[in-house]
Amino acid sequence: MKKPKLATIWLDGCSGCHMSFLDIDDRIIELAGRIDIVYSPIVDTKVFPEDVDITLVEGSVSNEEDLHKIKMVRSRTKILIALGDCAVTDNIPSMRNPYGPEATLRRAYIENTAKKPKIPNEVIPKLLDIVRPVNKVVKVDYHIPGCPPPANAIYDVITELLDNKTPEPIKMTRFGK
């Protein structure tokens, strides 16, 4: 039997959720025996594969690249999981929402910069007007709240899905955990 394919992606987040995923420690070896991690910041694939079974999404949808990525990922994934509060509720990235992208960029690149203050206009993707959680952009199958979600909650959700059970992440985590 072919092993299910797992991917993880990182939008507007701090990588803390991926750190928490790595905090499952040696159980990642056991997981590697049951799944193929086909795309992730922790593996070296450049292109998101066409037929992924489970994708964990960290971070909120904040710029044009995030928007493009999440739509592409959704179309290539059977089960999409919002991992952590940024993906689930938009969390800290959304704190810029009342001010708008211009004021945010001005604050970051002009007001708080001593040398050569300049708002970058190439290479980095354009900020969207409003930061949104993943479920406001595409359909999400499961949410794992937490900032970051505990390693056990992440491990539990993945293994429950591999065992064809319905995961109940709220038993092991909550908003802001």
Added chain:
Amino acid sequence: MSPQTVKIKTLKIDGIDLSARGGETILKVAQENGIWIPTLCNLDGLSPVGACRLCIVEIAGSPKVHPACVTEIYEGMEVITQSERLNRYRRMIIELLYSERAHICAVCVSNGHCELQSLAKVLGVTSIRFPHLIENHRVDASHDRFLKDDNRCVLCGRCVRVCHEIEGAHTWDFMGRGITSMMITDLNQPWGESESCTRCGKCVHVCPTGALIEKGVSVAEMAKRRQFLPYLKMMREGENK
């Protein structure tokens, strides 16, 4: 209350036969018998107002749901406190509260001590389906000891009731209606300039979220102490006898 006037009523909550004094509310009877009903605006020691609607229950013979904190029991009443419909409504209330203000648990002083947050967990809310209302309410830091952050307020009105009923100052009140409702001190003056505020801090400690806090606390540090309230209430009732 003299013994002659006490009327005992019998009723069922979740199929359990119970008896309680007439005039008691469903919530009170449930709590006395160890039956859990979720609450947010309600607090032991303050008058019930039925503002948050989380304590809604079903009563046999009524198509409506009823707030348990303000609904009195009657003879033969049959109450259901847990059902798919009630849980659906309760989860929706939590989601609407989350969507109305900027409840960002991860950076909140009340993280880990917040009643809204723990209710979300208990009721199984893992995401918010409604779009966020994007507003930026000004923080009132004019008071030398306390701080008000409307961005974390759920309009439960506990501060209004504790200030009026227990402290007797009535510094707090509501302003506006519906989605524009805000908590105000005096006549919408800065808290620090309030002449009625006695600086007792009761409002801070009954607030279920991080909306009213002590100054100088950082993320997850604002643990609240509410033990004083039933005790104060009991002692005052004793004085009035």
